[in-house]
Amino acid sequence: MRNMKYRPDIDGLRAIAVLSVMLFHAGISAFAGGFIGVDIFFVISGYLITTILISEIEGEKFSIIKFYERRIRRIIPALIFMMTISVVVFSYILIPDDLENFGQSIVATTFFSNNILLWMTAGYFDPSIDLKPLVHTWSLGVEEQFYLFSPILLIIAYKFWNKIGINRVLIFITVTSYIYCIYASTRFLDANFYLIFSRIWEIGAGSIIATQGVKAAAAKVDDKLAAALSNSGLLIILLSNYFYGFSEFNPNVFTLICILGICAVISLNRQGSLAYTILSNRTFVVIGAMSYSLYLWHQPIYVFTRVVSLEEPALAMFGIGIIATFVMGYISWRFVEVPFRDRDRIGPARLYVFSASFSAILIAIGLAMHFTSGFYSRWPELAKNDKDFGKGMNIAFNEAPYKYLDVQFDPDGPGKKVLVIGNSFARDFINMMDKTHRLDTNQVAYSDAKPCEIGNSEPYLTKISATADIIVMATKLNSENIPCIHQLREKLVTRDHTRFVVIGTKNFGWNNNAIMMLDPEVRYTYQTKVVPEYLESNELGLKSFEKSEYVDVLALISQREGYVPVFTEDRKFISQDREHLTPAGAKFVGERIFQGPILSAIRPSQKN
Template structure:
């Protein structure tokens, strides 16, 4: 295969924004498109190699898999195994269990499926998963397993239809991706069927260029000035997507055509004689492109372990240092691992494939041991305590309120009530769930029964739900249906006197959906209108609504900080402090607080920070009790402690009574 330095330069354009995006630099908000660029390049290169060998009558499936094993697995094994000591030292048992599962995913080429299954609302933070980025490798590996036999069959039996069939398959995959971007966004992001079109477009470019070179096509429409225009347009499309896209962009979807078509145009049109080809062919970009695979492998573990260990946060200066270390390790890995195993390790094919299988087995066994032993909670933390002694699993346990049964769908299960005639209804999303221990442990709860209606991300507002790239219109319709079921039940209930509502009100930051099929831009005025209509309806039934605000939060994982303070010191060797001032709360929290204290709101509002903060100082732990289980939700014990110390239920009922008296 003829070497094209501009393709290596294109690899550099792919890997650099991915690394800068994962480092958190806002100027590269669309840096994740680098993965899509890699997919197109992979589809192009793999198809070119296979097509040339088929045309020469010397294609061997086993030789193809040997080359893939030499190319992908040695560096992947090295990076995966290098993560284990740091995971052992620094990860909590639940995190180590997830990490161990990801090792199994690496070994079985199923990382993308694993991370899709782990991508629920209560899943651990993505930036703390050292091997999260291997999902894209799994997509490619699955493609490598399925695609060569298909291409070989098409070439042998219907060669004239080969281009058309792959085109139709790519279009079907693109259509599926665009539909799934709102219907099933997580599966859409991680799984092969909705990513195949990107690899397929690279394949189509390869087939077109091969037929052009073999004389099957009379001439290329991209000649002379058109080559320059196409190359420049392609580069512009890529650069635009890197700076203009962000995490709210539905992905993959029709929007993904922008960087994908840009990449295809560059591969089609650019060469050493064009401006873009010369630009991408400069020595620095080509050098980065050559080590781009290893750089991609190293950057996520380095960033993740820095975030795991530095509880006070990773400054930008540290990220620049980590980026430098990434490329240093990438160069060493390329020099000592990639090049020797691909070019100089003269082993028979059976030995190469056996070594690949043995490596997968070894990584899988190590991962399986950590997975099936629950993240090895008896490991000793740096303080000498074991994580099981800290009971970190209990400290970070998901807080579903009365029961996990009460999450996600309308239910009248006995698990979601404390008596047959509940006088207090708790309604909302996960920020209503985590109040249950506070409410049931309050002094005022002694003669009160509760019922819980909760659905994550679904704010307690009738006829309105948020919609975004993660929660599309179909999910939003489900949220509205859930709230309508609550509405009908409440209408028939004669026992409920108080309706306690809570939510972080993410709905004010997203598009909204009213159930009629119409989407609205995010406006506080519309949310306020619907929230007031909800409160008025509750009062019309003779019941008293009250809204409890979300707890003050900074955006950092306060639970990890508290656990870390028990076993680690900070980067300066000092004791870690997890307390924070109210002024340090996130901008989103401040916006929600301002919204909930708007004089136009037509119900009582209880400010939770009044019961969690002493003046301007807020605590992440009181004595030995961690208040939070993650960046925003209260832990089981923390919620109960707040309820005991503040009599939160009594405060909420009194606020509702006072508002009704003055209404």
């Protein structure tokens, strides 16, 4: 059917890929660039799929139905198995906000579009990647989106231009995607990482070396030179696991080095070379055979390890997680992958019924998690004291201030004119005004412009800031955006009586799920440790701004240094996702920040 000679070294390369990703997600510093494992998978996929497609198209044996049937056999049963077990486990241990997000990921993953969901939510309600069971399925989305158009594109190219046409089309797509990737790597970071437009060049690189012309050229390379190039390629791949950890954006111009190394191994690796000997080692080959199932299972198991921990787990815990990954990976490979890939054991009809029915069930469960805001009714002890604990308590509450986006101040309106600039933290500030009755007697205008990317918002900001009494900037502070905030202040504060205020970063710990597993008497008075990166962000804010303009939120809500409460005094969640405020949390934090001299001019309504 495939007319392909089995290559154990490619399975070995798969093993390198999956081990890199597993060790990267475990947080091992030597594998800080281990995300390159996904890039390896992309190149391998491009090579294998294109080899099969070209062989079948040229032999006039291609069937698009059989092509997609093979893809379904390869991908969906093992994915459904992992997702089904994950649903059973995480439905019981995740709090509503995390469960709502998980439900959205279930639906997106089932439609192979989790990469799009992650891109759309990145930077806003993107709970820690470490607590997302299905975050790794973004790469499946990229691959499946490639599979949607690649067969048709290659058939058209072959029909009109024969073998040369296929090669030219692949080169054009690959080069165009790479150029876009370079452009997007410093401008559209999330889109560049998650979306197919800047990833297809990696798959395309594998596709190009699968064409007959490139294969023929590679076959003419002297054995010694081929060995040197394939050995160098493997060395580049291994070193990338460490050095790519220093790369700020990925993929980028330097990713090409690793991709070329992967292509060298695939196209030039031959028996007798060191690379072939290493990659054909039986251990690597076995791991490579199970690599898909291992990839599927490592993230849910790691997330489980983190979810049940009050603080970031010790490295030894991930050792247990790696063992568990191999156990579940073997079970998935042996009892799901292998049977479903055998057409004689499981025919097309059974395959389609199984895939369609379980996919429908998973989609229904995911939608239920979304529309019930994470099965909030499972927590009656929380809901009975909090009228806001229910639908819309999470993302919808934070997005409510969008109604103030780009509005104009009423010259004759009441109170202070407050211009709020920033991301979801800025919307938290507006919600704090609302829950402390300061929206009743003051005016608010909102801009979601980023400090370093004002762009089209500049005319609006320039105009409205001229009449603003207080300009509030609220975003997560870092060394990159603080200089931009200073520049923005100089640009917008044009009147002596206009005040510029920066709201400090806030955080409510590592993981609320584990806190909900504590005894109720301990749970509601528990003080959680602020995540170090937020403490560092706050220290940076304290050093970068004057005391008269910087609101140290962490200091105002902390009862002891470095620790913050999870619940209000009347047992209401302050934040579920550990960054953004619930209605009760907006009141809790708002009452504290508006008492200080910096924001005291924004007075509340007398009717509280």
